[in-house]
Amino acid sequence: xxxxxxxxDANCYYAAVEMLHHPEYEGRPxxxxxxxxxRHGIILTANYIAKRQGVKTGSALWEAKEACPDxxxxxxxxxxxxxxxxxxxxxxxxxxxxxxAYGLDENWVDLTDSIGIKGSGRxxxxxxxxxxxxxxxxxxxxxxxxxxxxxxxxxxxxxxxxITEITRENYRQIVWPAPxxxxxxxxxxxxxxxxxxxITTIGETARSDPAFLEKILGKMGLVLHAFANGEDRxxxxxxxxxxxxxxxxxxxxxxxxxxxxxxxxxxVYMLSESVASRLRKHSLAGDVISMYVRDNSLAGxxxxxxxxxxxxxxxxxxxxAMRLFRAGYRWDKPIRGVGVRVENLKEDSAPYQxxxxxxxxxxxxxxxxxxxxxxxRRRFGRxxxxxxxxxxxxxxxxxxxxEQGIHPHSYMERGNQTGA
Amino acid sequence: MYExxxxxxxxxxxxxxxxxxxxxxxxxxxxxxxxxTGHTYEIDRVHGCTRAASRKAGGCxxxxxxxxxxxxxxxxxxxTNPGRWFVVLK
Numbered sequence: 302x303x304x305x306x307x308x309x310d311a312n313c314y315y316a317a318v319e320m321l322h323h324p325e326y327e328g329r330p331x332x333x334x335x336x337x338x339x340r341h342g343i344i345l346t347a348n349y350i351a352k353r354q355g356v357k358t359g360s361a362l363w364e365a366k367e368a369c370p371d372x373x374x375x376x377x378x379x380x381x382x383x384x385x386x387x388x389x390x391x392x393x394x395x396x397x398x399x400x401x402a403y404g405l406d407e408n409w410v411d412l413t414d415s416i417g418i419k420g421s422g423r424x425x426x427x428x429x430x431x432x433x434x435x436x437x438x439x440x441x442x443x444x445x446x447x448x449x450x451x452x453x454x455x456x457x458x459x460x461x462x463x464i465t466e467i468t469r470e471n472y473r474q475i476v477w478p479a480p481x482x483x484x485x486x487x488x489x490x491x492x493x494x495x496x497x498x499x500i501t502t503i504g505e506t507a508r509s510d511p512a513f514l515e516k517i518l519g520k521m522g523l524v525l526h527a528f529a530n531g532e533d534r535x536x537x538x539x540x541x542x543x544x545x546x547x548x549x550x551x552x553x554x555x556x557x558x559x560x561x562x563x564x565x566x567x568x569v570y571m572l573s574e575s576v577a578s579r580l581r582k583h584s585l586a587g588d589v590i591s592m593y594v595r596d597n598s599l600a601g602x603x604x605x606x607x608x609x610x611x612x613x614x615x616x617x618x619x620x621x622a623m624r625l626f627r628a629g630y631r632w633d634k635p636i637r638g639v640g641v642r643v644e645n646l647k648e649d650s651a652p653y654q655x656x657x658x659x660x661x662x663x664x665x666x667x668x669x670x671x672x673x674x675x676x677x678r679r680r681f682g683r684x685x686x687x688x689x690x691x692x693x694x695x696x697x698x699x700x701x702x703x704e705q706g707i708h709p710h711s712y713m714e715r716g717n718q719t720g721a
Numbered sequence: 722m723y724e725x726x727x728x729x730x731x732x733x734x735x736x737x738x739x740x741x742x743x744x745x746x747x748x749x750x751x752x753x754x755x756x757x758t759g760h761t762y763e764i765d766r767v768h769g770c771t772r773a774a775s776r777k778a779g780g781c782x783x784x785x786x787x788x789x790x791x792x793x794x795x796x797x798x799x800x801t802n803p804g805r806w807f808v809v810l811k
Binding site: 321322324327329385434435 | 774
């Protein structure tokens with residue numbers, strides 16, 4: 302039975318929520334941007350007036366001001382974005398129990414089993430669009446199709462405040478002429494590879510020999526072939542079903558550029574402590590440590606390494622991250638951002654093969670020490686106890702990572718279900 | 722950096738509200754008190770309550786259309802934390 306799937310995308314989401322709360326800025330170009338003093342100085346979203354004047358998501362605040370001098374920049378208010386996101390999902394959940402979020406502002410809704418109630422996907426989409434506008438003051442663009450990939454394509458096809466239906470009859474006319482990069486998972490590098498072989502549109506991807514795509518892109522080639530032909534069968538996940546945690550990480554943009562290893566060490570320890578503490582909170586431990594660095598031209602490197610036994614000890618994570626850093630970074634440029642991540646997670650009580658070269662008694666002490674620090678911080682606040690190392694540069698203070706959980710999840714974190 | 726439009730007049734006025742809560746969680750606002758003047762107004766009737774956004778005042782929440790001294794008025798409960806009530810000025 303063919304499915305009916307909506308992909309609903311809130312237009313200029315952060316900016317739209319701010320416009321609603323600030324009617325005094327009506328008719329003016331508005332953007333939501335990070336705090337320039339903290340140097341999270343980029344545009345997160347802009348409204349359509351600002352976009353028309355050349356304000357781009359991701360550009361620096363000063364660049365945006367240059368393109369559009371009377372731009373109103375408001376700082377982000379994640380609490381209200383989370384709140385409105387929940388309101389939107391509340392509305393969608395009245396139409397189906399299969400509502401899957403993709404970031405804060407995008408959702409797939411599977412109407413296959415409830416289609417009889419509203420008559421058609423389009424009728425339901427029109428009603429949802431009207432309700433979101435009336436009840437929340439936001440506009441959405443909606444794509445309707447028989448698979449998630451084309452539904453998402455449809456919601457991007459026409460915006461704002463539009464509904465696009467992609468059917469088995471029209472997908473060759475609507476989807477196929479679009480550039481291959483409009484397909485989910487075709488990023489810069491994949492796009493380049495495809496282009497090298499003369500594949501520039503989704504249609505050309507669809508008509509290519511899957512075996513050939515596999516040869517140039519690996520398994521991803523088969524997945525893209527299925528995507529392009531509308532053969533993706535990935536289901537829309539049930540509401541509130543949390544995928545298993547695959548990794549825990551933390552990153553930050555620093556208030557000023559780092560130029561010495563000592564400073565990097567401070568940042569890495571800070572991040573490792575928070576990552577380790579979150580691992581312990583979830584009773585997890587992991588044995589793949591990864592570290593990334595972004596320099597002040599926003600280029601960067603990421604390295605990961607497998608350690609002999611799973612860990613959730615701050616010291617071990619930080620030491621490994623520093624080792625990766627020393628081995629990988631050449632100090633061509635000062636550093637603007639640092640991140641630490643632990644992957645390949647297991648329950649921390651799961652048995653593991655110890656190593657002759659590890660002092661387990663020492664590890665147990667370190668863990669007990671970490672737990673004691675967790676407890677002190679829980680009772681007396683984060684600042685109540687910290688490593689001596691942190692006194693060398695108090696201005697590199699930890700920045701609360703409020704955005705946690707806001708980033709879109711990976712499309713295939715529940716596994717590749719395209720059939721490829 | 723955050724200069725508002727000079728022609729814009731604030732349409733949103735947060736007010737004090739007395740309300741009855743029934744066992745099912747239904748809320749019936751009884752009086753509103755304007756914080757500036759201290760005047761209290763009886764809410765004679767509640768015509769309806771729907772979830773809505775107010776483009777004019779800026780914000781969204783539960784929108785109560787009410788009658789006060791024979792005049793229709795709009796009262797919002799903004800369900801933030803903490804939740805607040807506001808009236809939309811004409």
